[in-house]
Amino acid sequence: MYVGQVMKDVLKLPRPLSPPVVKLETRVDAEYGLPSTHAMAATAISFTVLLSAPSRIQFQFEVGLLIALTLSSLVCLSRLYTGMHSVLDVLCGVLISAAILFFTFPYWEAFDRLQLTSRVSPIAALSLPLLLSYTYPAPPDGFSTTRGDTTTILGAGAGSSVGYWANEQLGRTFEPRRALLPVALPALTPGALARGGARFLVGAAALLATRQAAKTLSLRALHSWHGVPEGDGNARRRREIEVPYKFVTYTAVGLVNSMLVSRVFVLLGIL
Template sequence: MSELLAYLHASELVARFQKRCGLSLIEDAHHSPGGTRSAPAGTPVHAHTLRGQLKRRSDQQDQNSNFEYKQNGFIVSGRCRPQYEVRNWLLHILFLFSAGLGHEIFYITCLPCIHWNLDPFLCRRLVNMWTMVMYIGQVMKDVLKLPRPLSPPVVKLEKRVDAEYGLPSTHAMAAIAISFTFLLSAPSRIQFQFEVGLLIAVTLSSLVCLSRLYTGMHSVLDVICGTLISAILLFVTYPYWETFDHFQLTSSISPIVAVVLTLFLSYTYPELDHYSTTRGDTTTILGAGAGCSVGYWVNVKLGQTFEPQGPFPIPLPPLTANALARSTARFLVGATVLVATRQVVKTVSLHMLYSWYSVPDNDKNARRRREIEVPYKFATYIAVGLVNSILVNRLFIFMGLL
């Protein structure tokens, strides 16, 4: 078993996949004079060697980009990022697009679009599962502390999350959770062919998982573990979805639990000895989830949930030119409002926190401190969640778009 885990975690396995897809490093001695390659993927590895590969951070500090960061986030090493060549641009664009399905720009546009254009019920289910699996995945990364693939031999196409640990792949977890939560929830709400939905869910989640290998950000083991963890969470929680829906929408303590619990989880996030984006990203997710949860509760209290009128399941609306134009207009207006909300609340909250802690406004690194990072990100994204779930649909009514 230890040999199998070491094989699946090997950087060379990822590099081999990249080369088969037409992506490879340009050999140049100037790029990695001190770089160290891990053992070939097929080399037998004993149990103690596996533990050294996967868990002893001191053995990785000079090899892996995860450990080229000091507490302030600056790269210590003077090495240049290796250059690469692309021989299959079709796969390159496909995998970069697929990787984008796990970034903030996707979550802040696609998930609200389901609320605005299809069914707030489905969006609520997706946000709830997305929040849970992402929190669990992010915490597991910083508890297990397993390194990402080494470069070289791997080509790394993303820089922002270089300082994060690898296992599990939260992109894989989110892709599985969103795709199959939608697939399991939609049949009771809308009419569609289940086999087609299953094919789409498998295809999209597979593309996202493979994109994490192509971009060099995760090992095969990271992706497999992320997929399995997400599948287990879906299986375990599925019988309780209806019960949680009822509590979330009708209980008088639902908004209090949503805000207090997520804020507590944000402040108690595991501390690291170097800065990474995981705590901030997790706070972002928890804040958005809390804002949406409170917003859905408020909508029920106001008697206007914006859900389609039954009997369910209802047929999908015809895709006419007028329907497409109205949907596009809702997307543009809604996305503009959410981005504006994000920018305004972020600016105001940072200014208030900088003033409270007597930090100069030009000190960009101060926002990495927990006492600043957690409240400003939480305030920003709880506001985004509230605006998305409460105000945007009412704005659509005012503008005649709903």
Template sequence: MPQYEVRNWLLHFLFLLSAGLGHEIFYITCLPCIHWNLDPFLCRRLVNMWTLVMYIGQVLKDVLKLPRPLSPPVVKLETRVEAEYGLPSTHAMAAIAISFTVLLSAPSRIQFRFEVGLLIAVMLSSLVCLSRLYTGMHSVLDVSCGALISAVLLLLTYPYWETFDHFQLTSRFSPVAAPLLLLFLGYTYPELDHYSTTRGDTVTILGACAGYSVGSWVNVQLGQTFEPQGTLPVPLPTLTPNALALGAGRFLVGVVALVGTRQIMKTGSLKMLYWWYRLPEKDDSAKRRKEIEVPYKFTTYTAVGLVHSILVNRVFMLLGLL
């Protein structure tokens, strides 16, 4: 990697932190907090749009096969996704989708000043987009195309959000159709002539969406959705010391549950698949094979989505954290 010198540590860490908003650790920790601490309705909308834009973005990358910026002259500060293609930037797509899905969905649920929400959405999505330029992982064209594609998808799908919500939560076909469709998309993901993390990351997202979709349907059937009670829109929660302590408790318990589920399911599914295909368990490269990678990641993150949506809130009730 070319040598570089950091001359502004504040901006350096700001952009590295912003780039982290598009990584798995953010999705598995911060996004569920919207469900646990704010409104499962918003989280469900968010997961649906996040899955749609990320799948389309990842597929476009591997169909168009346009390279990332050359290094040198740029300095690439991330190595895990270096083998992926560049256009469009899925970080930019996810940032736009997450920020503006919440902004468009929240007014009917929560009382807040729309202008302030718009400012926050623009600021967060801009920081993520700029971070991809700073880290050397994308060009201006990659980021611009990602932001534009995400904006178009939001515009095209917005009129149908309510209809999809109704089907997802009430149709008897929903808990079967969602996992089957998402698993099909994982298995039919475009093949490359070299290994890239795009397929695995995409299947991770598809699995999480499948689990959360089924879990949301189950909660409706059980008559316990954990959504805000009273006349909507409700006021924003007051940040009292007691509320902050409860939020911190929910975060810690929830993250332990999700990370534990991820580890147990990953280990168990890999052992079963290695046994089924008669592979040595020490062969780490086998995890990159389609017949191993797709089912183990889909199963693992479907379980994470189910635990997140069904089990964790009920644990909160038992522990007095609601």
């Protein structure tokens, strides 16, 4: 995501013109177009899950491939339908993610072990994304919506990474023993669906509450530190406020997601 977002602000290639394109989404209309980070994310997530799942879950690979192709294709087509990207934007996004997957796939297991076991893992997981957020290329007016979105993504990833590392150190990863892998897919019984729905509701509530609390406290502290009135909405666009408040907020969300939520599921008997 960082690669795609930075490419947008470096290349500065515009989104499709309207008219003739009818734009159904306007929130990010001010951002540049190439590459489509939605296409990048859909490709990366779908095929990362597909390639990493066989060692953990028993399933028919051809069915998984069909699901990955369908989900990523629907996201790519939706970017054309909403008028937010050209065909070139989408194709470049898919190809960039495909290249990243191709070159990194042989090292996934090694990186996973390093991330979960190295003593410097939490330091790197927090410092590197924060540095990338602060050094994000800013436009001439000093504000970019892509910088905020990128910081959000990096913060959530950093918090999750530290949380998974902490779970490993504490000896509680909430996963089956390696000797039992790959596990069979659970049957979609009414009980399983109910537990899944309960996990979704509890997890969403926990993450939303964490986001609100961390956002409020971090903004209050940063406004006080920089001497900015709390009602000044434009202050959030300043790098020295936007980057730390979003990074702290979503790092907290990632930590709660990776550490606290699973423990709550255990307490409630819905894991």
